[in-house]
Amino acid sequence: MSALESEIDPDATPEPKLQISHLDAYFNDRHVVRDITLSVPQRRVTAIIGPSGCGKSTFLRCLNRMHEHVPGARARGAVMLDGVDVYHPSINPARLRRHVGMVFQKPNPFPTMSIRDNVLAGHRLNGTHVDAPGELVERCLRQVALWDEVKDRLGRPGVSLSSGQQQRLCMARVLAVEPEVILLDEPSSALDPIATAHIEELIEELKERYTLVLVTHNLQQAARVSDYMAFFYLGNLVEFDRTDVIFTNPKESRTEDYLTGKFG
């Protein structure tokens, strides 16, 4: 419903899905994300842009606590998912990641698993029961527009696909665990232009049901697919607004300089 409403009234501000307040992240002594406060609207695409090393990937990985797997990394601050602080000591990060899924820069299907098993991997590895695995596989592969290409070879290894197909398989794998938020860390930067176009179409479709946060180097991509945009620079959030506002009427001169290619 809300997706429909937003088509009618693009100015309506959606509910926040994620509320980040005063988030800091460090690698050992390096302070890479500095005091970020930001609300990610529900069922929208929020793009994080900025030059290399501005902390945008680290920020993204703080949202599902994936940065904790990097030795020496830590974070401070609050990330509220529907009002629940994901950094509270009682939170199990593994459980959190079933609600906040992630797609990586490099397609990483499990090499020892078939296409089918890759889609089911989240359930199989977690030991959760799936009522109709065949239907789930078909639904998820259809969602990423991969079904027609692979339906006759679901038993083949996931790594036998092209890299664009592999990346869509990885997205299907995330969808299968039914997350609410999907974090995309430069999901098409390792892909060719056609595969990139597929991924962008997919992002457009997914935002009807999911909240998406997209880190990208590619400003055109951010302009094409995102509804909101955050510009990061040297670990700071410089500006956050609707994408059309940022592109047409940025408030900060650094944002304008970056968008017009004066630095970055």
Next chain:
Amino acid sequence: MKRDLAAELRRPSALSERAGKLVFSLCAAASLVTTGGIVAVLLHQTIGFLQAVPFTRLLTDTHWTPLFAEPRFGLWPLLCGTLLTTGIAMMVAIPCGVLAAIYLSELAGERQRRIVKPLVELLAGIPTLIYGYFALSLVTPALQQIIPGLSGFNALSAGSVMGLMLLPVVASLSEDALSAVPTGLREASHALGVRRTATIFRVVIPSASPGIAAAVLLAASRALGATMIVAIAAGQQPQLTLDPRDSVETMTTYIAQVSLGDIPTGTLEYRTIFAVGLCLFMMTLVLNVIAHRLRRRIHRQERP
């Protein structure tokens, strides 16, 4: 001053380059020639042996007493002794080695890793003779406290100490295989909300399994060929038994025993050691070839 570009760029004289190449290739050839020579000698002597003792007798007789007045040439007792000690060694080396590798690659922090890994590899530097005496004078008496009827020389003690000796081989090569698994796979698994143990056992280990299998096979081939430990601690009685409490003689022990004795060259007794040696060589060769193929497959995987 005008620089002499032509002199600067001049290639080294053809003669010195060729001489250098020759030295290097001779060194490389040395190992090849040695292997060829060994195989030739083994084959030559084994053929002589098989002319006197038909192959079927090797496989049908159940006693190995080539040095007795009435010699019998059943290979099974030596084969059993070798397989038994190897089997026991692998039962120690595989679980301990793989778990140590998992600890080093997946669980230990950078600091623990820097301390523990060299310590594990230190085990590989201990002379096998010392392992042998360790088995005979420490492990056997200790095991005798627990297992009644354990003979002074036995397969259990020798095999398990051999397993300890091979632990670093399995651990080090398995750790290489685990570390070669791309971080992206661990991240993909964690991002799906999979717990750490499930990620290790169901994503990382399956991806590293060819490398772990290669590590196990190389260790097994080392166990087949190990001599000192079994010669000292397992005894020298060729018996057709798979009871780990018994004293057994392995193929290597037999070869060492005869080589050190005063058997005249050219006799049938003398030729037995070549026949046994060839048999041993073929077993380790098969294991090494399989291990090599597995390792090559991993290297191919790493370069997509």
